Amino acid sequence: MVVNISGKDDRLSWSETADGRFTVASAYKFLTRDYTPRPDMASLFQRVWRVTAPERVRVFLWLVVNKAIMTNQTRFRRHFGHTEICQVCKSGVESTLHVLRDCPAMEGIWRRIVQQRKQHAFFAMSLLEWLFENLSEDTELVNGSWPTLFSVSVWWAWKWRCGNVFGETRLWRDRVKFVKDYAKEVRSAMLASVQAGVVIREDRMISWLPPLAGWMKLNTNGASHGNPGEATAGGVIRDGDGKWCGWFALNIGRCTAQMAELWGLYYGLCFAWDKGIRQLEVEVDSATVVGFVQAGICDTHPLSFLVQLCHGFLSKDWEVRVTHVYREANRLADGLANYAFSLALGLHYFDCVPPDVLTVLREDECGVSQVRRIRV
Ligand SMILES: [Zn+2]
Incomplete structure (x- = not known):
């Protein structure tokens, strides 16, 4: 205190809540706090929820981050399935990353979308790194921003996989063109809605x-x-x-x-x-x-x-x-x-x-x- 102020006694105040009031929840949080370094999940979730994409795509990305996608690998681990091998390519374990990126059909699509010089890193990253990097990249593409194209492609990778598993027979002429057009459409729809609800600011002296x-x-x-x-x-x-x-x-x-x-x-x-x-x-x-x-x-x-x-x-x-x-x-x-x-x-x-x-x-x-x- 800078000078002595009379009439006020020191008082206890709980530092774990904003208003200084003690709560059991904040004490529990305080006692169980873990200081070991871990991936910055908060900023990954922030990127997931901020990406310009339809809500269902964002929710799907959130499930992916939470490792809640039911792949053969998960099914096998939980004793629901008899194999963890990918039934599309039959050449690897069907992990989340396999479905969304590495299965040959999807890999071929990514190779046509991702810039050549970025491909090596793109295919080398772990699942969370891969999501984090691609949802934050700020390269503007002709078809909208990269995170939008990336997230709608991820979503369609899953849709196509499900279609395949559940016997959908629709023929896709050009999936790359399809996701690019889709991303473009999403982007312009989002921009239009932003413009409609735009916050007006003006300069005041x-x-x-x-x-x-x-x-x-x-x-x-x-x-x-x-x-x-x-x-x-x-x-x-x-x-x-x-x-x-x-x-x-x-x-x-x-x-x-x-x-x-x-x-x-x-x-x-x-x-x-x-x-x-x-x-x-x-x-x-x-x-x-x-x-x-x-x-x-x-x-x-x-x-x-x-x-x-x-x-x-x-x-x-x-x-x-x-x-x-x-x-x-x-x-x-x-x-x-x-x-x-x-x-x-x-x-x-x-x-x-x-x-x-x-x-x-x-x-x-x-x-x-x-x-x-x-x-x-
Ligand atoms: Zn596969």
């Missing part, structure tokens, strides 16, 4: 705005190198002409980004109160912090003591409005927080402008604005 007549404005911000990491906070009070009425900066040491933001707000409020200000507009660029202040926070949350300290100040005999602004309107506080990294640990109050932020101060005074792309 954002600038710092002076407070209402008779009011003062406090801008605060926190900064951290990592979360948690070395953290600072800073804030500045200005009048209706944008004139500087003092600033503070805080070099906190190691804490979370949200804690830094809240320390900034807390010291900003102390600072303004001490200066005798009784009508104050406060601007913070963290919507979460504004939410904490406006809606409150549960008692077990690790930051509840700080939110309560802020509430303590807000309930004094003055008018304070805390609002969220975009960071383009909070550049001076941001500059001060960054400047605080060069200061000694602890709190610093100053009356003159540090040279590092002079330009931003002048720009705010003149109403210079910055472009921000906003979702409308």
Whole structure:
């Protein structure tokens, strides 16, 4: 803690949940956590669910990743079948990779789809590597992106295999052309639906705005190198002409980004109160912090003591409005927080402008604005 704050006792807070409340589930997770390195399945699943392909294709890929495809190999292992050999080529074990890639019929198709220089690696990878690499490749093809063509080909490899096993007699003239056309169709359908539900964004000019007549404005911000990491906070009070009425900066040491933001707000409020200000507009660029202040926070949350300290100040005999602004309107506080990294640990109050932020101060005074792309 930067300075001693009276009236607040240390309290236990459970670090395994976001709100500090103990749950048996989180304790179980904590105790059974396994730190041995393993493949990054989370990012593989992310790729599976993000690929541009029909839902059934994605679900199928998910089953493949979970090794839940019923091949002869699996059937044999579970004593459902009498052989693990592929009944199409009769030349190898029917594993998932065999069905989807290595069985001669499918291999021939892949050799016509995959670029020559990539073929060696393509056929050498293990199942999960193969899926991971091909679902992430960002090569744009004429027929849509590679992950789309790859995943619909995988899906059709399975469909064709099932058709074969269950005696489907349909004749396929050119399977390569078929999957390429299919991928193209999927791609254009997806693009059309994206365009239909497109999110409209527009550029808005954002600038710092002076407070209402008779009011003062406090801008605060926190900064951290990592979360948690070395953290600072800073804030500045200005009048209706944008004139500087003092600033503070805080070099906190190691804490979370949200804690830094809240320390900034807390010291900003102390600072303004001490200066005798009784009508104050406060601007913070963290919507979460504004939410904490406006809606409150549960008692077990690790930051509840700080939110309560802020509430303590807000309930004094003055008018304070805390609002969220975009960071383009909070550049001076941001500059001060960054400047605080060069200061000694602890709190610093100053009356003159540090040279590092002079330009931003002048720009705010003149109403210079910055472009921000906003979702409308
Ligand atoms: Zn085969």
